[in-house]
Amino acid sequence: MSIQSGALAIDRERYEVLVAGELVRLTYQEFNALWFIAAREGRVATYDELARELWGNVDERARRRLAVLMSRLRVKLGPTGAAHLDTVTRVGYRLTEPPTSRSSTTHRPGATSPLTRSKTVPRSRGLTRWSWSTPPRG
Numbered sequence: 001m002s003i004q005s006g007a008l009a010i011d012r013e014r015y016e017v018l019v020a021g022e023l024v025r026l027t028y029q030e031f032n033a034l035w036f037i038a039a040r041e042g043r044v045a046t047y048d049e050l051a052r053e054l055w056g057n058v059d060e061r062a063r064r065r066l067a068v069l070m071s072r073l074r075v076k077l078g079p080t081g082a083a084h085l086d087t088v089t090r091v092g093y094r095l096t097e098p099p100t101s102r103s104s105t106t107h108r109p110g111a112t113s114p115l116t117r118s119k120t121v122p123r124s125r126g127l128t129r130w131s132w133s134t135p136p137r138g
Contacts, residue, residue, distance in 0.1 A: 001013065003035075003039065003095075005038065005084050005095055005096075005097060006083075006084060006097055007019055007020040007080050007081065007084075008077070008080075008081050008084045008095075010035060010038050015031055017031065017034065017077070017081075019077055019078060019080050019081035020080050024076055024078075024081065025076070026076060029054055030069060030072065030073045030076065032053065032054060033050060033053075033054060033066075033069055033070070034073060034085075036049075036050060036053050036054075037050070037085070038095045040094065040095070042094060042095065042096065043094060044088050044091055044092045044093070044094045045092045045094065046091055046092040047062065047063050047066055047091070047092050048062075049092070050066055050092060050093070051063075051065075051066060054066075054069075070085065070087070070093060073085070084096060084097070
């Protein structure tokens with residue numbers, strides 16, 4: 001059985017992961033974590049579900065061990081493969097399709113940030129005011 005998500009391909013029978021056609025070497029636990037998340041078809045795999053699947057129990061250190069495991073997995077998958085792994089804060093992880101094109105709200109290098117500090121409030125009072133502005137198009 002295999003799962004394909006964009007440039008990421010996972011083959012359960014061969015225990016192989018391909019990112020953009022390149023073989024990625026994973027440990028047994030990294031592969032099983034990735035497979036468990038991918039098999040949920042876009043639904044979130046909670047921290048507790050993933051810990052039970054990998055280690056059989058959930059303890060105080062499970063979330064930290066999962067964070068380390070997922071960090072190593074993202075490094076091995078590289079930017080192309082890691083783009084498929086989405087962290088749902090305080091819940092778990094899910095496999096997603098990465099965006100195919102850049103959003104118009106994406107910050108461009110060299111462009112002014114859309115969130116700029118207004119100069120109208122003196123800094124000495126410890127007050128700040130934020131205003132939204134559109135970055136110049138260039």
